[in-house]
Amino acid sequence: MNFTKMHGLGNDFVLVCQVQAPSQTEMSTLARKMCDRHLGVGADGLVAVYPSASADVAMRIFNSDGTLAEQCGNAMRCVARYYYERISSEKTEFAIETKVGVQPVWIIEERGKVKQVRVDMGKPVLVPKQIPVLAAGELAVNKVIRANDKTFRFSAVSMGNPHAVIEVNEAEKFPVDVWGPLLESHEIFPQKANIEFVTYHSPQEVTMRVWERGVGQTMACGSGACATVVAGFLSGRCGRKVLVHLPGGDLMVEWDEQDQHVYMTGPAEFVFDGAWLS
Numbered sequence: 001m002n003f004t005k006m007h008g009l010g011n012d013f014v015l016v017c018q019v020q021a022p023s024q025t026e027m028s029t030l031a032r033k034m035c036d037r038h039l040g041v042g043a044d045g046l047v048a049v050y051p052s053a054s055a056d057v058a059m060r061i062f063n064s065d066g067t068l069a070e071q072c073g074n075a076m077r078c079v080a081r082y083y084y085e086r087i088s089s090e091k092t093e094f095a096i097e098t099k100v101g102v103q104p105v106w107i108i109e110e111r112g113k114v115k116q117v118r119v120d121m122g123k124p125v126l127v128p129k130q131i132p133v134l135a136a137g138e139l140a141v142n143k144v145i146r147a148n149d150k151t152f153r154f155s156a157v158s159m160g161n162p163h164a165v166i167e168v169n170e171a172e173k174f175p176v177d178v179w180g181p182l183l184e185s186h187e188i189f190p191q192k193a194n195i196e197f198v199t200y201h202s203p204q205e206v207t208m209r210v211w212e213r214g215v216g217q218t219m220a221c222g223s224g225a226c227a228t229v230v231a232g233f234l235s236g237r238c239g240r241k242v243l244v245h246l247p248g249g250d251l252m253v254e255w256d257e258q259d260q261h262v263y264m265t266g267p268a269e270f271v272f273d274g275a276w277l278s
C-alpha cells in the first residue's frame with residue numbers, strides 16, 4: 001500500500017489514499033502500526049483520504065494510539081495540499097468532508113507554489129455538555145481543575161474535538177510531559193481532552209504547547225491553536241486575530257465576529273512517498 005508522509009508545523013501524518021471510506025477497525029490497527037516511530041513509518045496520526053458525496057474530498061484522522069478523532073487542523077491543511085497537487089488542481093478553493101462536517105479550504109500560492117493553506121475550522125462549541133466537560137454553567141471558562149494536588153485554571157472549547165486551555169507563566173518551559181497525561185484523562189473530560197498550555201503575550205500574540213489526546217506532546221496542534229484563541233478571547237486574554245507560536249512554527253488564527261467561524265492559516269509540507277510492506 002502506497003502512502004505519503006506530510007506535516008503541518010512538525011505535526012506529522014501518514015496519508016493513505018483510498019477508493020472508499022475506510023473500516024474504522026482496520027484503520028485503527030493500521031494507525032498504531034504505521035505511526036510507531038521504531039517499527040513503522042513514524043507519525044502523530046494516520047489520515048485516510050477518499051472520495052466524498054458531499055464535498056470535493058473526504059478525510060478521517062486516526063491518532064497514533066488508533067483512536068478516531070473528530071477534527072485535525074494540521075491534517076486538514078496537509079489533505080488540502082495533497083488534494084490540490086495530487087488529485088485536482090482545478091480550484092484553489094474547495095471543501096473537505098470531515099467527521100464533523102464539510103469544511104472550506106483555500107490554497108494560497110506564491111510564485112506558482114503552495115505557500116499556505118487557510119481552513120474554515122467552523123464554529124467553536126462552548127456548551128459544556130457538548131464539548132464534553134463536566135462543568136457547571138453555560139460556558140466552561142476560567143474553571144478549576146485539580147491533578148496531583150496542583151490546581152490549574154482552564155477554559156474548555158471544542159473545535160469538533162475537545163480542548164482544555166490552561167494559562168501558564170512560561171509555556172516554553174512548562175513540563176508538558178508531566179501534567180499533560182494527567183489532565184488528558186482527567187475524569188471531568190468524559191471523552192478525554194487535548195491540553196494546551198499557553199502564555200498570552202499581547203492581544204495579538206500567544207505561545208502554545210500541547211499534549212494531544214491519543215498522541216502525546218506534539219510540535220503543533222491546529223485545532224488546539226483555534227481553541228486557544230477562542231478561550232483567550234472569552235477570558236479577555238487576547239483578541240479575535242492572533243498569531244499563535246508553536247514549537248513547530250506559527251499559525252494565524254481568526255475567530256470571525258460576523259460568522260463566528262474560526263479560520264486557521266498555515267503551511268503544509270510533503271516529506272516523502274513510500275510503500276507499506278507490513
Ligand SMILES: N[C@H](CCC[C@H](N)C(=O)O)C(=O)O
Nearest residue numbers: 069072073074161221222223
Ligand atoms: N489528537 C487530536 C486530533 C489531532 C488534532 C491536531 N493534530 C490538530 O492539528 O488539530 C484529538 O484526539 O482530538
